[in-house]
Amino acid sequence: MSQGVLRSLARSFVNGGNRGGGGGGGGGRYVLGTFEAEFGRRPGGVSCGVIFARRMLSSSATEPAPIDKEKKQSASAEEEEEKKKNGGGAVVPSSYWGISRPKITREDGTEWPWNCFMPWETYRADLSIDLEKHHAPKTxxxxxxxxxxxxxxxxxxxxxxxxxxxxxxxxxxxxxxxxxxxxxxxxxxxxxxxxxxxxxxxxxxxxxxxxxxxxxxxxxxxxxxxxxxxxxxxxxxxxxxxxxxxxxxxxxxxxxxxxxxxxxxxxxxxxxxxxxxxxxxxxxxxxxxxxxxxxxxxxxxxxxxxxxxxxxxxxxxxxxxxxxxxxxxxxxxxxxxxxxxxx
Known part of the structure; x- marks a missing residue:
């Protein structure tokens, strides 16, 4: 919507009582008239401005776009799958504020089962270390x-x-x-x-x-x-x-x-x-x-x-x-x- 329309709309609500004979409905007719002047009329006498204004002033929720429906259905399917994995319990969020652990696997491709340590923290102990070493107390x-x-x-x-x-x-x-x-x-x-x-x-x-x-x-x-x-x-x-x-x-x-x-x-x-x-x-x-x-x-x-x-x-x-x-x-x-x- 252009800035001119917005300014006209604001003026209509402020001065609506002084237009159209001082009645309360005069302001509304002036608002619709403004939209009509901006958007014109459809064939058959229906004002495009009236249709647009009614949509803008309506408090009813609009239908979600088809792409939003697809996203919701996909998210629901993922939640159901997570519930099955958790034995039907509550779904544990895999990401919080964009922070999530990447999928980690072993060398053979199987999933890494531990959260307390990672594969790069594992090691082979040095079994050749001297077990008999002793610090003789002197001081x-x-x-x-x-x-x-x-x-x-x-x-x-x-x-x-x-x-x-x-x-x-x-x-x-x-x-x-x-x-x-x-x-x-x-x-x-x-x-x-x-x-x-x-x-x-x-x-x-x-x-x-x-x-x-x-x-x-x-x-x-x-x-x-x-x-x-x-x-x-x-x-x-x-x-x-x-x-x-x-x-x-x-x-x-x-x-x-x-x-x-x-x-x-x-x-x-x-x-x-x-x-x-x-x-x-x-x-x-x-x-x-x-x-x-x-x-x-x-x-x-x-x-x-x-x-x-x-x-x-x-x-x-x-x-x-x-x-x-x-x-x-x-x-x-x-x-x-x-x-x-x-x-």
Whole structure:
């Protein structure tokens, strides 16, 4: 509609009572007259302006265009298909504000089943890593860290004894804390001081994520009882806060404690493997999540899973002793490149 018509329409409503004899209908006749002057008449005496005005002033909804109907029908069909996939339940939106995960497949073309990690985050553990390496405590802080870890092992041995599946589950709920605490504090330090971290923020968070994946795997193998879950809550609450304070006071001591904790983890998993080899623990098939995460063969067993987890723990041992040595030399972590690329 042209600007002239719009201006005429506005004037008609303002001055409508003064036209057409001062009656209320005069304004309406003037409006229709304006449209008639603009659009003319159809053959047979029907005003194009009248038809157009009635359509514009009508409050009734217009019929949707055919293309809109097709889109709605297509969307309805997709929703029905999603409902069938979800067993008839509510449809989970695949996209929100334009953000959606692309379709991810395995190398054989099958759909990737995991949301907690992606194919490019999987790896093969380094099984050639030295499992016997040990940091001999020399300084006071080293001896304090070593004896503290040995003391913490006593109640664990009493409670779990040789139930290494449950022991491993408890161990991983604790082992996933230090990397997250250290990475978080280094991240905040980097923000405060406007400095790079040397890759250590990412390295420590990768460690925390790797330990969490150990836990997700162990939960598939060992179904924790209610009192074990309660124990996890209390131990994690105490350990997180204690380690947080320790890292603030002395990162050198904090990393040394984790290094010795990982040495104990290697020992526990070695005993776990001994019980599997002796037949005391059944060598069951490996969980699907472990096969995909460590790129294990399809016929992998529990023994294979424990072997790769133990190799990961050996790597964490070396990383944390290395970090403690950097602090012991009076340097900062950012001064030495972090060991990235392997968890």
């Amino acid at each position: 006071f802080s080293d001896k304090f860290a070593y004896r503290t870890v040995k003391l913490l092992r006593v109640p664990t041995d009493i409670f779990f004894q040789r139930r290494y599946g449950c022991r491993a589950m408890m161990l991983e709920t604790v082992a996933a804390v230090p990397g997250m605490v250290g990475g978080m504090l280094l991240h905040l330090r980097s923000l405060r001081k406007f400095e790079h971290s040397g890759g250590w923020v990412k390295a420590l968070l990768e460690e925390a994520e790797n330990e969490r994946m150990h836990l997700m795997t162990m939960v598939e193998l060992v179904k924790p009882k209610w009192y074990e879950r309660l124990l996890v809550l209390s131990v994690q609450g105490v350990f997180f806060n204690a380690y947080f304070v320790l890292y603030l006071l002395s990162p050198k001591l904090a990393h040394r404690v984790v290094g010795y904790l990982e040495e104990e983890a290697i020992h526990s998993y070695t005993e776990y493997l001994k019980d599997i080899n002796s037949g005391a623990i059944e060598n069951i098939p490996a969980p699907a999540i472990a096969i995909d995460y460590w790129r294990l063969p399809k016929d992998a067993t529990l023994k294979d899973v424990i072997t790769v987890i133990r190799a990961d723990e050996a790597h964490h041992r070396d990383v944390n002793h290395f970090a403690s040595d950097i602090h012991f030399q009076g340097r900062k972590l950012k001064d030495s490149p972090a060991p990235l690329g392997y968890h």
